[in-house]
Amino acid sequence: xxxxxxxxxxxxxxxxxxxxxxxxxxxxxxxxxxxxxxxxxxxxxxxxxxxxxxxxxxxxxxxxxxxxxxxxxxxxxxxxxxxxxxxxxxxxxxxxxxxxxxxxxxxxxxxxxxxxxxxxxxxxxxxxxxxxxxxxxxxxxxxxxxxxxxxxxxxxxxxxxxxxxxxxxxxxxxxxxxxxxxxxxxxxxxxxxxxxxxxxxxxxxxxxxxxxxxxxxxxxxxxxxxxxxxxxxxxxxxxxxxxxxxxxxxxxxxxxxxxxxxxxxxxxxxxxxxxxxxxxxxxxxxxxxxxxxxxxxxxxxxxxx
Amino acid sequence: xxxxxxxxxxxxxxxxxxxxxxxxxxxxxxxxxxxxxxxxxxxxxxxxxxxxxxxxxxxxxxxxxxxxxxxxxxxxxxxxxxxxxxxxxxxxxxxxxxxxxxxxxxxxxxxxxxxxxxxxxxxxxxxxxxxxxxxxxxxxxxxxxxxxxxxxxxxxxxxxxxxxxxxxxxxxxxxxxxxxxxxxxx
Numbered sequence: 001x002x003x004x005x006x007x008x009x010x011x012x013x014x015x016x017x018x019x020x021x022x023x024x025x026x027x028x029x030x031x032x033x034x035x036x037x038x039x040x041x042x043x044x045x046x047x048x049x050x051x052x053x054x055x056x057x058x059x060x061x062x063x064x065x066x067x068x069x070x071x072x073x074x075x076x077x078x079x080x081x082x083x084x085x086x087x088x089x090x091x092x093x094x095x096x097x098x099x100x101x102x103x104x105x106x107x108x109x110x111x112x113x114x115x116x117x118x119x120x121x122x123x124x125x126x127x128x129x130x131x132x133x134x135x136x137x138x139x140x141x142x143x144x145x146x147x148x149x150x151x152x153x154x155x156x157x158x159x160x161x162x163x164x165x166x167x168x169x170x171x172x173x174x175x176x177x178x179x180x181x182x183x184x185x186x187x188x189x190x191x192x193x194x195x196x197x198x199x200x201x202x203x204x205x206x207x208x209x210x211x212x213x214x215x216x217x218x219x220x221x222x223x224x225x226x227x228x229x230x231x232x233x234x235x236x237x238x239x240x241x242x243x244x245x246x247x248x249x250x251x252x253x254x255x256x257x258x259x260x261x262x263x264x265x266x267x268x269x270x271x272x273x274x275x276x277x278x279x280x281x282x283x284x285x286x287x288x289x290x291x292x293x294x295x296x297x298x299x300x301x302x303x304x305x
Numbered sequence: 306x307x308x309x310x311x312x313x314x315x316x317x318x319x320x321x322x323x324x325x326x327x328x329x330x331x332x333x334x335x336x337x338x339x340x341x342x343x344x345x346x347x348x349x350x351x352x353x354x355x356x357x358x359x360x361x362x363x364x365x366x367x368x369x370x371x372x373x374x375x376x377x378x379x380x381x382x383x384x385x386x387x388x389x390x391x392x393x394x395x396x397x398x399x400x401x402x403x404x405x406x407x408x409x410x411x412x413x414x415x416x417x418x419x420x421x422x423x424x425x426x427x428x429x430x431x432x433x434x435x436x437x438x439x440x441x442x443x444x445x446x447x448x449x450x451x452x453x454x455x456x457x458x459x460x461x462x463x464x465x466x467x468x469x470x471x472x473x474x475x476x477x478x479x480x481x482x483x484x485x486x487x488x489x490x491x
Contacts, residue, residue, distance in 0.1 A: 128320055164324065258471035259321070261317065262426050262467075298428040299400075
């Protein structure tokens with residue numbers, strides 16, 4: 001395990017040294033990685049840190065509002081960009097293409113906003129597994145390599161690059177961040193877009209959003225999963241109130257893991273699965289079917305795309 | 306004491322080996338498999354060959370077997386050892402993905418201290434079909450006949466599963482045993 005005190009001391013020194021007294025900008029998602037980064041930077045350089053939160057329209061229910069509240073003491077700029085993202089995603093079906101489109105859009109918006117701040121350095125919460133998946137060609141991550149920045153930052157600062165997620169959580173605890181952030185489930189950069197198989201439409205995202213909220217409500221507290229979520233995976237025939245419904249199929253997934261490198265599905269009690277299925281079909285119009293995914297990683301990955 | 310050399314063969318779990326070694330306080334340096342063997346020779350007390358996508362990307366990894374220090378191969382690392390000493394590697398009739406029950410038939414060397422049956426995690430389509438000469442079978446499973454092999458004379462060992470992932474039971478023992486083997490060899 002990482003020695004958190006020593007790590008924090010070194011990371012603060014690293015940020016201070018690498019930023020040369022100039023302004024630093026970062027993209028804050030509210031996840032544990034970027035939150036830890038922000039707190040380290042706040043301690044290292046204070047007012048010289050500017051954080052930008054991009055609302056992609058692909059965030060979970062209530063997420064943007066909550067992040068505004070949680071980081072109210074930080075120099076946080078919120079950019080509403082939902083429409084831009086849906087426009088860019090029209091007709092995009094291939095998962096890798098989807099990730100690229102979102103990554104590209106994210107970078108352009110972030111660049112646009114970052115330029116206004118006149119920051120010299122970019123701070124990123126990249127952790128080790130992001131690099132492994134990108135290097136291995138499994139999934140590209142929007143915050144790792146390959147993406148052309150048209151903005152001339154003098155340098156990149158990545159203080160968490162050698163850590164795994166569980167270690168970042170230890171650091172979050174040692175920094176005294178709220179438990180809500182320390183234990184926040186991983187949420188992929190492309191957001192709900194990778195939980196809507198095929199084309200991303202506002203309708204599917206809305207269904208995914210509601211279904212994710214239900215899955216989290218029923219599972220997070222009771223089972224403490226590494227990650228749990230719902231994905232809209234396709235269409236199937238159902239019957240609701242004696243009327244045929246060619247409706248959406250929602251897959252629920254809940255896994256235990258230490259570091260996201262391997263994972264296994266949680267053995268949920270039948271009544272819990274039953275409740276999730278009834279709630280999702282009853283509360284969300286347009287859903288005809290709910291399935292529970294029992295595949296471990298490997299051979300599956302945790303998210304669908 | 307010289308550190309252990311961890312060879313990154315571009316597998317997803319290679320850095321987890323580093324983390325495992327760090328957690329159990331075994332000094333290790335990670336290198337990519339394109340480092341010429343001359344530069345590796347004499348600098349390490351043992352070599353761990355990590356997993357990876359294919360033998361075609363093994364680069365210099367097979368050459369490190371000639372450096373005269375103990376070697377532990379994991380997944381693709383096992384395949385590198387097997388093919389280097391005349392065994393064969395082919396796709397298995399079914400791949401091993403996720404949990405696998407392994408039966409340990411010989412506890413000598415890297416499998417010391419384990420019970421006779423352990424639950425491990427694997428991720429492989431290929432497997433060792435024909436064991437190389439001079440090697441002893443250490444473990445097998447329903448999925449794969451050669452889950453672990455060893456050459457006690459040369460101090461070369463290979464396992465098909467991933468002892469470095471958190472879902473493998475007591476995976477650290479493989480590394481502790483290997484560490485002891487490298488120290489006995491000094």
